[in-house]
Amino acid sequence: MVKSRPNLRRKKEMKMAKVLRCRDLGMKCTHELRAETEEDLLKLAAEHAEKDHGIHASSIPPAIMAMVKAAIKDE
Numbered sequence: 218m219v220k221s222r223p224n225l226r227r228k229k230e231m232k233m234a235k236v237l238r239c240r241d242l243g244m245k246c247t248h249e250l251r252a253e254t255e256e257d258l259l260k261l262a263a264e265h266a267e268k269d270h271g272i273h274a275s276s277i278p279p280a281i282m283a284m285v286k287a288a289i290k291d292e
């Protein structure tokens with residue numbers, strides 16, 4: 218078990234954030250999704266697509282999923 222010490226300051230958080238912008242997928246939507254891992258990000262994307270775009274993740278063809286994954290950027 219590794220506990221983070223509050224008195225040990227880090228210059229930069231080493232956490233990598235994954236970012237997906239709906240706009241990058243050709244959607245007229247300014248929504249930005251962020252997560253620590255691609256897996257989490259795809260889950261968020263599926264929720265967002267369903268809630269805000271009426272697209273069910275299960276109905277997204279593999280070719281589109283590949284596009285989505287390609288649009289994910291590290292930040």
Ligand SMILES: [Zn+2]
Pocket residue numbers: 239244246247248265269270
């Ligand atoms: Zn959107």
